[in-house]
Amino acid sequence: MPARWAIMNGVQDTVAVALITSMSTLAAAGMTGVIxxxxxxRQVTSHLTGAREERAEQRATERAQRRRDAYVGFLGACDQAYRSLDRNWRQESGAGHGETYQALRGLDEAYNIVLLEGPEEVAREAELVTASINGESREQRRLVGEVAAESDGVAPADVHGPWRRTAIEERARRRDSFVDAARAALEQTR
Structure with a gap:
């Protein structure tokens, strides 16, 4: 082989090695880029999943707090109505019914918030409580009117004690049913 071909052969080997080296470098860089x-x-997906889960947890916490606030507001409105009804039982006339009307309006407003916040089981129990208090108020107005017409100076609670005790027992039973349903709903949102 002439010397010239030997040099060319050496150059071809060098070029081949250079090509192989550059190709492997490019392949490694490509693999590094792909990896x-x-x-x-994966990191972005993980962050997005974490953000979604955090937002879902935040929404659940906010919903639970709104529900809790609605339930507490409803129970507070019930207490206002109960106090007003109790005062009416001790009065000799129906003078306190205006206050009771305002308490019942507050109760209806609180019921509407419970109805909005739900869930259905709690709203149903709140409806029963509201109906019970409104029913007691109607019957109380009737009974207090009878007492005022028939006897001077006697409180309606003294005349209609058994009916009043039954009404108070019904209040407690309805309230407890509502509280049980509300607690169950709040436990589900945790």
Whole structure:
């Protein structure tokens, strides 16, 4: 082989080695880029999933707090109505019914919030409580009117004691049913 071909053969070997080296470098860089992009995608997906879960947890916490506030407001309105009804039982006339009317309006407003916040089981129990208090108020107006017409100076509670005790027992039973349903609903949102 002439010397010239030997030099060319050596150059071809060098070129071949250079080509192989550059190709392997490019392949390694490409693989590094693909692996980096894949890792970045996984990281972004993980962050998005974490953000979604955190937001869902935040919404659940906010919903539970809104419900709790609605339930507490409803129970407070019930207490206002109960106090007003109790005062009416001790009065000799129906003078306190205006106050009771305002308490019943507050109760209806609180009931509407419970109805909005739900769930259905709690709203149903709140409806029963509201109906019970409104029913007691209607019957109380009737009974207090009878007492005022028939006897001077006697409180309606003294004349209609058994009916009043039954009404108070019904209040407690309805309230307890509502509280049980509200607690169950709040436990489900945790």
């Amino acid at each position: 980096g992009a894949w890792a970045a995608r």
